[in-house]
Amino acid sequence: MSDNVTITRTKSPVKRDGALRRLIGFIGADNLSLMFALVVLVLLVTVVSGWFGLSGGNRFFSWQNLWNSLAQAIVIVGLLAVGETVVIIAGALDISIGSVASVGSVVAASVLVGVGVGTRLASLLAGSVFFAVAAGIIAGALCGLINGLIVTQLRVNPTIATLGTLAAFAGFAFLLAPEGKPVGVLTQPAFTWLAQGRFLADAPIPPLGGTKWTGIPVLTVIFVIVALLIHILMTYTDFGRAIYAIGGNATAARLAGINLSRVRILMYMLSGGIAGLAGVLLTARTTSGNPINGTGLELQAITAVFLGGAATAGGKGTIFGTFLAVILVGVLNNGMNLLGFNTFVQRVALGFLLIAAVAISQGRQARAEHVRTRIAAQD
């Protein structure tokens, strides 16, 4: 053993810095800029809009708006985005989630009211909210399994594979619905509670912005719980580590003993299962299991993931970042609604937001690249 070599410094410099540095390190610089963007956006909606003679901004901070409009609007896209984040971190893409949500929506409604494919199960399970929800999630996970098998066993590029299943599952959702018509669930209050229910509705909380405390929507709570669970999955489990490793360098991950196929199949099942849950909640919100419920949602979800800082090349990204991005997009839409912009303007804004997000992330990557080449230059 030679002792004539420099002593290793393994202590993190972060530890020696102040609490603020540690906090920034914990939140992450990317997420910090998202938070900053969120604050700016809220100020734009509530304060700056007034300077330009736009009215409606003052309604932003009201219980009615925060809980009934904003917090509910973000849930479905938010759930899809959380599942999509996992896939994008792994360096892949799942475009089919909108259609998977439609499948989940129809399956849940069918099981609930005992029609269509649900008929046979109906005698056993009809009317059970639990089984309806479970059926929607399982249907989604099975769709994910199909995606995963196509990608890993047939070796089809993930984007192409899920583009194919986007179309296929959309059609499948219609086939599942009796005569292709929506399945109504109005008669099932226990189920629609998922969308209309409120937690803490009676809490003694003072009014805000001239509206009374409304309670926290069940939908929002479900979203936050799912996001938290997936955050834990990605941060603290071997599965999460494998996802990051595969996204960063699939060959290196395989040579380090990670079973790529297994992880990828599980990942698509996870993304599908979450999309199925989103479909279930769509059924509860729209009070019908409609085969077009999920159409087009994948684009909004993917937008949010990239806005949340996930690297287009994989290996980087956080659930928290996506969560913030979902809120950011929600506030943007909500604020424009309040200020009276029509939906076309909103779409334009959202499109440019996606481009801006990716442009910023590219700039950041270029800087990181610069650091790497600087270090390489010292070799």
Place this chain on the structure above:
Amino acid sequence: MTMTSPAAAPRNPVSPPDAAASLPELRGTLKIRNVSKAFPNVQALADISLDIRPGEILAFIGENGAGKSTLLKIINGDYQPDTGTLSIDEQALSFSSPRDAHAAGIRVIYQEPEIVPGVDVAENIWIGELPKRMFLFSRLRLNEQVRRSLAEYGFENALPMNLLGDQLSSAQRQLVEIMRALKSGVQVLALDEPTSSLTDEEVDRLFTLVRRLRDEGVAIIYVSHRIREILRLCDRIAILRDGSLVAVKQASEVTEAEIVRLMVGRDLSEVFQRRPAGTDHEVLRVTDLHSNWHRGVSFHINAGEVVGFAGLVGAGRTELAKVIFGELTKTSGRVLVDGQEVSIHRPDEAIAKGIGFAPEDRKREGLVLVRSVLENASLAILRRLSRFHFVRGRLERSTVAGFVERLRVRTPSLDQEVGKLSGGNQQKVVLARWLAVKPKILILDEPTRGIDVGAKAEIYHFIDDLANQGLGIMFISSELPEILRLSDRIYVMQNGRITGELTGASATEEAVLGLAMADQLSALPTGAATPNREGSIL
């Protein structure tokens, strides 16, 4: 690319050649004075002072990390020095980009110059400054000009004008870059490792050109690892070590050994030599293995043994490692681990049988560059570190910290992105991963490639250490000296076969080379993945 911007920072007009030369230095000498440059955690250059004189070829030589590249980048305006100055003829130079350096007559030719793929040689040379007439680009004039300048230096044949950028060889790309420099009146020309991908003939041609430019009064900087080449070509030699200039010698007054000693800071005799060891216990036996790359390979590795695998590039050594590790498939043959026949189809199965594999290409196959040291080092033992699939953070950190310390990985923290470490430290992270697995057999494919001498020595000690602890090590290397110094036994491969086994005194450079090239004329096995690169002997 190089569009002229009128708003550019202060230009440095070249002083007229007839100006009074009252100074002892030659006119046009690039004076580097007290230049220092630091990066986070590294002092890349410390107080460098050096004259680069017209009509002279000055070599920069030093190990990886000695600061050659950083110095070149400062000269080229890629970096700005933290302290110190550059000047030519009293004119202080301050570059904010390579374009400023070009304007001052300074050009650095990097190994891979920027070439536009779909554009021919003439346009590539004149890119950004295409000759115009009445706003229209005149191909006729352009071709005429380029033809004339190529003819002037005798490159009509070496660099055919009708070739497009992506049809050019490395040598031709460099020529394009040199022609770019010449056309804009270069005063100081730096060449960064120009010969690393050239054939001997191309090297000769390049040297002729470089000498001619010197005689025309250009100041030339020549950066290379090849000491003999430097002694052949250069007039003076500047030796760098750890960011400092250790010596500047006249090429005629210095020997190869002296240069090495100055570069390394110690004598070569200190270089590592393993004492042969090994036990009788066979940890790995491969019998009559056939695959797309192999034709009946048989060998064994004992516990405590370092077994070298020598051969030419393309002999099938890397593929052999990958077949054993389950990354590539075999068509027939048996693999026994600890005397038990095993069937391995995937890397994770190999790991479960106690085999570790550190691949040749760290960046492409070894590491997840965008993730941390911690995550990379624990990647192969995640399951062992987890309880109910939850990674036990504290256990992971302490386990990895132990190996990182043992291997002396120089990193500011375990959370540092691996891509931001130097090559030697990246390799150590790969090794840390495999040590953590506690394998019986460790396959190391070119573990010291692209690593500086200091880190190499550490890795040698380390391999020696591991073998002494009872691991069987399959050591693939294309560097003959290291394979001879480190191996207890050596298998030599050629064209997918093992052509010989050497031990003890019979293991000499000549013997290995003889076996590696014994059957050069026979065709490659069908389906050979890696083409036999000419000239890259061992």
